Amino acid sequence: MNRTKKTIGIIFLVLGVMALALVIFIQNLKPDYKGKKELNGISESVSVYFDTYGIPHIYASNELDAIRSLGYVHAQDRLWQMELLRRIGSGGLSEVFGEDLVGTDKFFLSLGIDDASAESVISLDTNSKVYQLAEAYLDGVNQFIEKGQTPIEFYLTGLQKKPFQIKDVYNTVGYMAFSFAMAHKTDPLLTNIKDKLGMPYLVDLEVGVDANTEWIKNYKRKTSDSIQNRVVTLLENSLKDLPFPQFIGSNSWVIAPEKTKNNKVILANDPHIGFAQPSVWYEAHLSTPTYEKYGYHMAGIPFPLLGHDRKLAYGLTMFENDDVDFYYEETNPLDSTLYKTKEGWEKYQVFNKTIKVKDGKDVSFTFKKTKHGPILNGIADQVKGQRPIAMSWIYTKVENKVMDAVYGMSHSKSLNEFQAALPDIHAPGLNIMYGDAEGNVAWWASAKLYELPDTTNTKFIMDGSSGKQEISHYLDFKENPQAINPPWNYVYSANNQPDSIAGMLYPGYYLPENRAKRIVQLLEPKNDWDMAAIQNMLLDVTSSVDTAIALDLIESMDISQLSQDKSTLLSLLRQWDGSYSLKMVEGTVYNRWVYFFLKNALEDELGEEMFQQLLETHMIKRSIAPLAAKTTSVWWDNIRTKDRIETKEEIVKLAFEEAITSLKADLGVDTTQWTWDKVHTLEHGHPIGKVASLRSFFNVGPFSVIGSREVINNMEFSFDNSGFYKVSSGPSTRRIIDFSDIENSMSILPTGQSGNPFSPHYEDQAEMFIHGEFRKMMMNEEDIKNTSKNLLIFKAK
Known part of the structure; x- marks a missing residue:
């Protein structure tokens, strides 16, 4: 009996030690929101106050110290997300997830994002403020990698943490740029329909521009064969298993003082992005004696893509312009190393790439490239045939100055300074929305637009050998669609067709007029807009x-x-x-x-x-x-x-x-x-949540959710034969900046600020988001310091 008791006691002791070890292990995986840490490279101590929702408010004596601290706290909440994002453009997903992602890695390597990033880095001015701030941010990220907790995803995948380089920033931007493009899904498919059925079938689908639709108005200040379907299959297969969401659409409107209750500008924005866990945006408020910004950051990008301060605010939607074109190439029948051009036969460029595969052998592959872009045939086994198709993408065609543009936007102090930064955006095409404390409202369609011969239809695969369907010239930025302080006293975008300034149609993949029509219907008659009314408008579910x-x-x-x-x-x-409430x-x-x-x-x-x-x-x-x-x-x-x-x-x-x-x-x-709640649901999926046993731990939801596709509260889904509508994308944030009460501007994230499942901020906004609630974007220093329970101090070493 005593031996039995002793054995049981030992078992309980071992179990207790194991449980204690597990608790200690989990505690060590949590982000540090309080305490003191040494941070190399800062000149003075930096105070980081984390508010109720885990959003850092960083107070530093200079911007370099602030952004270095941002890199650290961003990484401790989102390192896994940063890791995946930098891997997409560089073909590194198979190293994490195994052979199922080899096709995706081949596709993105062939696009040339990684090569273009390498070229961009070589030409950077290392003495520029943009470069120095980016390096400081990455230094903060890398110090967390060296000293901080290892996220649980790295343990589960067996992946080793590695330092970040500035090329990783450009690879992330490159993925973002491609994610916006719709041509890769559309052009080969439309060509296939035309060749199989004839043009009358496309005419009846009205794939061209509709002159009767709701157009965004400009205002200037008075100053084939079956191979085509295999191409579509390649593109879909390459994108469907991505562990990071794609960018889809968006709403935004900016209302001038003449139409607001308090006679100040109000900006609203809800970029539509694929739902995932963690969600896309990381909020951070930086404050120094010379710089302050409350911004929304993508993982691994130093500067905010959405932001505001006390002087100005900006947001974005997708322009949906056509910046991807496909070309048939003609190979020399006597020499397969040559392809036909207007000037004669030229040699294909040949590239050799190697992909590391988890639990498998490295995969090496070769692809060819013409002056238009990579040949898609051969990138995946399903794309076969004798007629090569090249993919031309504007992102890799011109000098990449997107980082300069984002820096310029986030550091502008006036409308003119802000506008001056926008010509540096070449891809992705963005509708940039702007409002300021001086009463200005503006919208610019920002992209490197180009003109093709009048007879060219970019919705179909073009002839690459004749030279008759090439870019004739690039448009000057002043010819881009835009409106600055229009007399109707608001600007908006819902990814719909913009009017023309340049005397030409801008080819694109614009969304239907549904949301645009509703936005105009609501904005036009009302002249006393306030915060509460804007909140209701963002949650509108009527079509x-x-x-x-x-x-x-x-x-x-x-x-x-x-x-x-x-x-x-x-x-x-x-x-x-036309409303989509849960019980209808x-x-x-x-x-x-x-x-x-x-x-x-x-x-x-x-x-x-x-x-x-x-x-x-x-x-x-x-x-x-x-x-x-x-x-x-x-x-x-x-x-x-x-x-x-x-x-x-x-x-x-x-x-x-x-x-x-x-x-x-x-x-x-x-x-x-x-009722709608039975069929319309939202679940925020984590890449590791695809493992059934881990789904409930990593994923957030599912929830029954109001809204539908192409209403203002856009909860997007695709039709299929299931009859159930699992929401794939929607508002990645709902955000309202009111210059009559800037410190009480409002926002919400779909799940939470942190991507760490052990953080209390992993999903603390999920229920609020579903119920249409908002929370304050705090900017008042006294309120922040009085209400924040967590203070992390970075000490200079």
Whole structure:
């Protein structure tokens, strides 16, 4: 008996020691939000006050000390995110996640982001303030890598921490630039549709510019063959497994004093980015005697992409201009090392790259490049064929001065200084939104725009050998779309088509007018905007376009032939105001009906694979409304029925019947239970959350969520045959800067400030975000010091 007790005692002792060791291990993984630390390179002590939500307020005697401290605290909350972001452009994901990401690494290496970054670094002025601040930030990051806690993801993947270099910053910017582009999903697909079906099918989808849509108005101050589909597959496969979200769309509006209650400018912005954990933005407030900024930082980038101070504020949306073009190249039939150009035969450039693979052998591969860009054939096994396709991307074509632009924006003190920084943005194309304490409001579409011959349609793969479809010249920045202090007293962007200054259309992949139309509808009549009204507007979930589409579909239905429950549903849709709240059924029925309408109209001609690819593009969003309004279309006929030609009425009726049948199968026969909360959900996924046993620990959610795609509170999803709408992207922050009360400006993040799952700030804003709540962006030094419970002091060594 005594031996048994002794054995049990030893077991409990061992378990206790193991539990204690685990607690100590976990405690050592948490970020340090208080205490004192030595930080090499600072001239005097720096105080970092962490507010209620873990946002650092950094007080330093100079900007170099402040940004070095920012690098440290940014890394302790987001090092894993920094690590993944720098790896995308350099082809380093397979080293972390194994052979499944080899195709993605091949694709991004062939794009030339890493090579372009290396070239940019060589030409940097090491004496410039931009360079010195960037190096100070990276020094802070690297000091955390050397001295700080190792994030748990590094233990789980077996990855070793390595110092960051300035090239990593450029690789991160390069991924961001490519993430904005939509041409890679669209151009090869449209070419395939044209070659397979003919232009009338694209005409009926209205893929061109719509002169009747809601355009952003300018205002100047008076001063092929099957290979194409394989290209689409390559691009989709390369992007779908990325462990970091892509940039999608955005809303922003800036209201002049004449339309606000307190006669001061108000700026609102909610960039739409793929939801993930951690979320994209890291908030930080830096204050020195000569510089102050409350900014939103991407992991590994020293300067904020969104920011404000007491003098000015700025935000961004995606311009959606076309900065990616595809070219057919012609290989010399007698010498495969040569390709045809207008000037004659030129040699393909050949590049050899090696990818490190976790738990596997290194993968070496070779790709060719023309003057246009990399040849996509051969980058992945599925892209075969004799007709080479090159991808031309403006990001790698011209000098990269994006970092100078971001620095200039974050250090400007006036509208003119701010505007002077914008021509340095060449890619990605951004709508830059601006407001200031002096009462100025402005919008600039910032990108390196270029002109092609008039007969060129950049939505299709072009001829690379003739020299007739090349860039003729780059536009001067003054020809970019823009509006500065327009007489209608506001500026806005919802990724919609901008009006022209240069006397030409700007090719792009603009979003439909849905959000733009709603923004203008709300902004135009009201002249007493305040913080509360702007909050409500950011949370608006109403679509007047969806109601118009629903009515077009209903008009094609013979209600007399329907059962009572189906007639009731149509009556609900006829009276629907287009809102997407959780307990309404109209949105559920509408979206299921639209999916089957598109499927029955398009899939027989396109085939299942191309149909699904089309659903992933911005273009299909613009096509739904005009297609639903058409009485005649080449798409109505089902090519699988050889003996008859179908009508729109048949397509619409069949789609409605299939929608109702599928809803009954999924949600039951009681139509009152078909509420939006049952089908529309949001989960913030962490890369390691893909492992089922770790999902609940790393992922945040799922939550039922209001909103839908292309309403102001844009909760984006793709249609598929599941009938359930898992939100993929949406507001990466909701942010309001009111110059009548700058210190009480408001914001929210989708999950939390920290990417460390052991931090109390990993998901402390998630419920607030879902419920439409906001929190203060603190700038008052006295309030910050009086309310912050955590103080971290960096001491000069």
